[in-house]
Amino acid sequence: MKIINSLEWRYATKKFDPAKKLSNQQIDTLKNAFNLTPTSFGLQPLKLIVIENKELQEKFIELSYFQRQVADASHLLIICVENDTTTKDINAYFDLEKEIRNVDETVIANFRKQLIEMYANKTAEERKLSAVYQAYIALGNLMTVCAVENIDACPLEGFIPQKVDELLNLKSLNLSSVLLLPVGIRANDDIMSTLKKVRKPLNEMIINIS
Numbered sequence: 001m002k003i004i005n006s007l008e009w010r011y012a013t014k015k016f017d018p019a020k021k022l023s024n025q026q027i028d029t030l031k032n033a034f035n036l037t038p039t040s041f042g043l044q045p046l047k048l049i050v051i052e053n054k055e056l057q058e059k060f061i062e063l064s065y066f067q068r069q070v071a072d073a074s075h076l077l078i079i080c081v082e083n084d085t086t087t088k089d090i091n092a093y094f095d096l097e098k099e100i101r102n103v104d105e106t107v108i109a110n111f112r113k114q115l116i117e118m119y120a121n122k123t124a125e126e127r128k129l130s131a132v133y134q135a136y137i138a139l140g141n142l143m144t145v146c147a148v149e150n151i152d153a154c155p156l157e158g159f160i161p162q163k164v165d166e167l168l169n170l171k172s173l174n175l176s177s178v179l180l181l182p183v184g185i186r187a188n189d190d191i192m193s194t195l196k197k198v199r200k201p202l203n204e205m206i207i208n209i210s
Contacts, residue, residue, distance in 0.1 A: 003148065008197065010147035013154045013182075015190035016072040018054075022184060026151055027052075027075060030183065033145040034079075037138040041115060043093050045085050045131035046138055047175055049078040049168065059167060064159035064180060073154075073182030078164070079138055080175040081131035084124050087116050128176075135178040142181060156180040 027050065034048045051057060052075050060070040070076050082089070094112045097103065119127060139155055146153040157179060164170070164177040186193050199205075 003144075006147040006150075007144070009150070010143070010153070011192055011195075011197070013069065013073075013152040013184075013186050013190065014192045015187040016069055016074070016152065016182065016184040017187040018072040020074065020185040022074040022151060026149060029149055030077070030142060030145060030151070033141055034138055037134075037141045039134045039137070040130060041093070042097075043085060043089060045082045045089070046135055047080045047082070047173075048138075049080060049177075051076040051078070060159070060164070060180070063163045063167065064156060067156065067158065069154045069156070069182040070159075070180060072184070072187075074184030075182075077142070077181040077183060078168075078177050079135045079142075079179040079181065080170060080177050081128060081135055083128060083174050083176055085119055085127045085131065087120070090115050090119060132178055139179050139181065146183060151183050152186040153181055153183045156182070 031048065031050065034046075035044075037046070039046065054071065057071040057073070057076050060076060061068060064070050090112070094108055097108060098105065122130075143153055143155060145151075159177075159180055161177045164180075165175075168177075170177060
């Protein structure tokens with residue numbers, strides 16, 4: 001029940017204490033959790049930007065419809081996707097697999113070829129959309145880890161991605177921003193922290209098939 005208690009504890013933090021900072025160890029935990037997020041075929045078409053700069057964070061307020069969490073949080077995490085997944089990216093993954101697992105090319109050659117063909121048959125838009133779906137998996141993973149580690153967080157879709165991309169010059173990195181996740185420590189006067197969760201009964205949410 002420990003994980004359930006942690007998930008009961010978490011909520012979408014509306015007000016962070018700007019004077020309180022997360023430790024380097026906590027941030028390292030989130031970085032590693034992000035890197036361990038499962039992705040399709042293990043290709044990891046994602047990047048995580050970690051911002052710990054109040055002056056820069058303040059610029060995000062207007063870009064996120066004046067939600068102060070982006071500035072008051074200890075750190076602002078930005079989940080980004082690569083704008084395309086290319087044959088070069090796929091080959092890089094298999095080359096890394098050979099290095100880490102010490103496998104011979106003959107073992108992975110067929111799968112390498114199949115994956116290259118599969119992605120070549122998709123449009124660039126389809127390849128990017130696939131990466132966007134995976135960004136949400138990363139978000140869910142990070143939020144669960146935050147709950148377990150007693151780190152407050154507030155997932156945000158409500159921002160202007162094009163403006164964020166311009167601010168951080170993400171186009172030059174072949175990236176697009178998808179989700180924001182301010183993380184930190186809740187303020188003592190955030191009234192949302194004391195409210196009961198509003199959730200449907202389990203019997204309305206779960207379908208058991210025997």
